[in-house]
Amino acid sequence: xxxTGAIQIGELSRRTGCNIETIRYYERIGLLxxxxxxxxxxxYGREDVARLGxxxxxxxxxxxxxxxxxxxxxxxxxxxxxxxVRELAASHLKDVRARIADLKRMERVLADSVRAxxxxxxxxxxxxxxxxxxxxxA
Amino acid sequence: xxxTGAIQIGELSRRTGCNIETIRYYERIGLLxxxxxxxxxxxYGREDVARLGxxxxxxxxxxxxxxxxxxxxxxxxxxxxxxxVRELAASHLKDVRARIADLKRMERVLADSVRAxxxxxxxxxxxxxxxxxxxxxA
DNA sequence: CTAACATCTGTAGCGACTACAGACTCAAGA
DNA sequence: TCTTGAGTCTGTAGTCGCTACAGATGTTAG
Numbered sequence: 312x313x314x315t316g317a318i319q320i321g322e323l324s325r326r327t328g329c330n331i332e333t334i335r336y337y338e339r340i341g342l343l344x345x346x347x348x349x350x351x352x353x354x355y356g357r358e359d360v361a362r363l364g365x366x367x368x369x370x371x372x373x374x375x376x377x378x379x380x381x382x383x384x385x386x387x388x389x390x391x392x393x394x395x396v397r398e399l400a401a402s403h404l405k406d407v408r409a410r411i412a413d414l415k416r417m418e419r420v421l422a423d424s425v426r427a428x429x430x431x432x433x434x435x436x437x438x439x440x441x442x443x444x445x446x447x448x449a
Numbered sequence: 450x451x452x453t454g455a456i457q458i459g460e461l462s463r464r465t466g467c468n469i470e471t472i473r474y475y476e477r478i479g480l481l482x483x484x485x486x487x488x489x490x491x492x493y494g495r496e497d498v499a500r501l502g503x504x505x506x507x508x509x510x511x512x513x514x515x516x517x518x519x520x521x522x523x524x525x526x527x528x529x530x531x532x533x534v535r536e537l538a539a540s541h542l543k544d545v546r547a548r549i550a551d552l553k554r555m556e557r558v559l560a561d562s563v564r565a566x567x568x569x570x571x572x573x574x575x576x577x578x579x580x581x582x583x584x585x586x587a
Numbered sequence: 588c589t590a591a592c593a594t595c596t597g598t599a600g601c602g603a604c605t606a607c608a609g610a611c612t613c614a615a616g617a
Numbered sequence: 618t619c620t621t622g623a624g625t626c627t628g629t630a631g632t633c634g635c636t637a638c639a640g641a642t643g644t645t646a647g
Contacts, residue, residue: 333634352593352594353595372558393566396576418545
């Protein structure tokens, strides 16, 4: 009597916020298992919703698909792998911080240039000067 | 008697720090003009070094190639377009700031999880919990 | 029965490169 | 002179993480 909870790809998409095409893409690259079919249509269950939700959240944290794959493996493996998970996350965190630092450097330069432009005392265009104005002479 | 300053692609690469393949790619997509040839080899001059330098610096500031194309157009156009340059830069700056905000959100969550993991009081794996631990039951 | 919608497969596109393979040119050394 | 090595050439395909079709098939409501 219990509902099987079997859903189609559209419903899975709605529940996870993941694009249908993306779901099929994940299947193609082996990130999600190929589900059984009802006729020709993919039929998903509870675990699929959970697994895809996991993937989505990991992606939102900026993990690459390869990292997500690894995380999924570790997650299924049980608590033994907590240290490995920590390792992965820490390394990814380092990565994220490096990207933030990069962007902040860009931000500073851009903000400075725009501010100089607003001040408008510069004889040329401060932004173009930053980038190497001699191109204009070409 | 004055040196023509004509250089080959390898030297251009060395002077700008831009990969040879990337230079040819830029030419293919019309970001750099196709230079004259000495025999079969591309022959570059001073302006090419300047122009590619400009491109590289703009890329380092995170401008897309389309934005760089626009900037190049404006740079050649003279000072009349300073306002447009400002516009482009300001919009890109907004973009950069949004990306920083995104990454900072990721950083917070990741750092929290890693810290929780280090504390080690959690019964499961804090990181996997964050991502939706029920996957493990699958 | 028909129309509307969902799903299917397969392929190609994006941005910004990067990495070949396989041909050629050119200068210096034995 | 011949060779060897470095540099350059064109063209194509791969990367990552999707996204967007085209065109076929399936299911459901009126």
